[in-house]
Amino acid sequence: MAKTEKAKLPSWKEVVIGGIIPDAGSAAKYNSGTWRTFKPVWSQEKCIQCNTCWIHCPDSSIMIKDGKVCGIDYEHCKGCGICAAMCPPKVGAVKMVKEEK
Amino acid sequence: MSKKLLALTGNDAAAYAMKQINPDVVAAYPITPQTSLMEKFAQFVADGESDTEVVLVESEHSAMSACVGASCAGARVMTATSSQGLALMWEVVYIASSYRLPIVMPLVNRALSGPINIHCDHSDAMGIRDSGWIQLWAENAQEVYDNLLQAIRIAENPDVLLPVVVNYDGFIISHAIENMYIYDNDEVKKFVGEYKPKYTLLDPKKPTTFGGFDLPDYYFEHRRQMAGAMSGSKKVIADVAKEFSKICGREYKFTEGYKLEDAEIVIVALGSTVGTARAVVDDLREKGIKAGILKIRVFRPFPEEEIANALKDKKAVAVLDRADALNAVGGPLFDEVRSGLYKKSNTPVVNYIYGLGGRDMGLAEINKVYSDLADIAKTGKAANLVTYLGVRD
Numbered sequence: 001m002a003k004t005e006k007a008k009l010p011s012w013k014e015v016v017i018g019g020i021i022p023d024a025g026s027a028a029k030y031n032s033g034t035w036r037t038f039k040p041v042w043s044q045e046k047c048i049q050c051n052t053c054w055i056h057c058p059d060s061s062i063m064i065k066d067g068k069v070c071g072i073d074y075e076h077c078k079g080c081g082i083c084a085a086m087c088p089p090k091v092g093a094v095k096m097v098k099e100e101k
Numbered sequence: 102m103s104k105k106l107l108a109l110t111g112n113d114a115a116a117y118a119m120k121q122i123n124p125d126v127v128a129a130y131p132i133t134p135q136t137s138l139m140e141k142f143a144q145f146v147a148d149g150e151s152d153t154e155v156v157l158v159e160s161e162h163s164a165m166s167a168c169v170g171a172s173c174a175g176a177r178v179m180t181a182t183s184s185q186g187l188a189l190m191w192e193v194v195y196i197a198s199s200y201r202l203p204i205v206m207p208l209v210n211r212a213l214s215g216p217i218n219i220h221c222d223h224s225d226a227m228g229i230r231d232s233g234w235i236q237l238w239a240e241n242a243q244e245v246y247d248n249l250l251q252a253i254r255i256a257e258n259p260d261v262l263l264p265v266v267v268n269y270d271g272f273i274i275s276h277a278i279e280n281m282y283i284y285d286n287d288e289v290k291k292f293v294g295e296y297k298p299k300y301t302l303l304d305p306k307k308p309t310t311f312g313g314f315d316l317p318d319y320y321f322e323h324r325r326q327m328a329g330a331m332s333g334s335k336k337v338i339a340d341v342a343k344e345f346s347k348i349c350g351r352e353y354k355f356t357e358g359y360k361l362e363d364a365e366i367v368i369v370a371l372g373s374t375v376g377t378a379r380a381v382v383d384d385l386r387e388k389g390i391k392a393g394i395l396k397i398r399v400f401r402p403f404p405e406e407e408i409a410n411a412l413k414d415k416k417a418v419a420v421l422d423r424a425d426a427l428n429a430v431g432g433p434l435f436d437e438v439r440s441g442l443y444k445k446s447n448t449p450v451v452n453y454i455y456g457l458g459g460r461d462m463g464l465a466e467i468n469k470v471y472s473d474l475a476d477i478a479k480t481g482k483a484a485n486l487v488t489y490l491g492v493r494d
Contacts, residue, residue, distance in 0.1 A: 009318060012325035017262060018201035019323050020300050021310035 036079030046093035053083035104282040111274035116141035118249035125176035128156035128167035132186040134271035161186040165193035172202035175301030184211035198233030203256030220459020355404035364393025366474035405441040413446035416478035
């Protein structure tokens with residue numbers, strides 16, 4: 001996690017007791033996209049909108065708008081590469097590239 | 102204040118307390134010497150005197166796991182175990198405290214294997230001393246009962262929310278019959294009140310997650326918070342004792358002195374051995390020897406200040422440990438008492454490891470300790486820092 005974000009984290013007196021998470025759906029707010037070594041890069045031009053990547057993504061990181069793939073949620077994508085592997089070889093709309101930090 | 106005098110074993114006393122507390126859920130597995138406690142409690146449930154949901158599980162690991170689940174769901178939960186049972190519970194014991202679940206557990210103290218043994222010592226309780234459970238210790242059946250009733254209120258206090266273990270010596274307390282007072286049902290009910298959990302799993306309008314993954318950016322804060330709850334529990338333990346004194350007629354303290362005020366030589370101990378030591382002290386006092394006892398009732402949170410104040414002006418102190426830390430230094434109680442006195446007093450403190458695996462601690466053994474202390478008080482020198490008392494040399 002970036003240093004700027006760390007400063008905002010709650011103190012031990014402020015954290016919810018017992019590591020309890022009192023709000024539903026809070027995982028969406030947690031940036032877990034920092035674990036990646038490789039990131040998927042999606043090409044709108046090459047994409048045939050078969051949605052195979054969306055079906056197989058284990059982390060719902062393929063963003064969909066009006067039934068069409070529109071990008072990748074890098075805040076939650078762990079870089080597993082399944083989307084790239086599942087994209088039909090003839091299409092090749094998703095490429096894994098080394099994460100630059 | 103109305104009470105009834107009954108002749109009960111320590112396990113019966115604990116079962117009575119559980120019946121009156123009437124927890125929502127009890128998940129337990131039988132183990133010697135806890136077994137007769139659960140038998141008695143199950144009988145109360147079968148007779149309709151308690152409407153607790155008793156969950157008979159296949160092991161202690163499952164017992165504590167079921168307790169954790171029920172407590173997360175918002176239930177008032179109890180269990181009970183001994184020795185190997187606690188050892189098998191161990192990882193879930195830590196889960197219970199870290200989720201801040203106010204589970205209350207009588208622990209009928211028994212030696213840990215091996216070699217296998219079913220008799221009393223304190224090695225089971227000492228194995229969870231750093232787990233974040235509050236630890237109360239009883240000297241007799243009355244204190245088992247009284248401590249259990251207070252434990253519910255301590256654990257469930259919103260400023261505490263830590264589980265509590267109520268320790269008592271296997272067989273010596275659990276199976277011996279004593280005269281003791283049981284308080285009026287309604288009075289106890291009013292005292293323990295209702296548990297109102299802040300977070301529960303069973304509120305669909307407010308979905309809550311227990312047991313989320315805590316990464317390096319949060320785990321440390323949660324552990325620090327537990328430490329804060331443990332030190333904060335001191336005030337609650339004292340307040341609850343004060344309120345409970347209206348029912349039982351006696352105000353429980355963190356420690357209790359016996360002929361301590363003017364004592365020169367003092368034994369510090371936990372549990373039933375204090376009772377035996379009282380007889381020795383009475384005898385020595387008749388001979389003009391200023392002997393006294395400091396009993397530790399609350400071991401977690403550790404009452405360091407109270408202990409240091411009680412001992413700092415004494416001539417010699419012996420800490421009795423019914424468990425060996427096997428750390429080549431001394432028993433766990435000794436280590437903490439001595440460190441509590443550091444820089445506050447030059448009183449010589451020695452350690453006796455005794456009674457392992459149920460070895461008798463009789464008048465002769467305690468007399469030997471006081472006689473050693475008298476020598477140390479006279480010369481200022483201790484022949485041994487740690488003595489294994491009653492072992493065959």
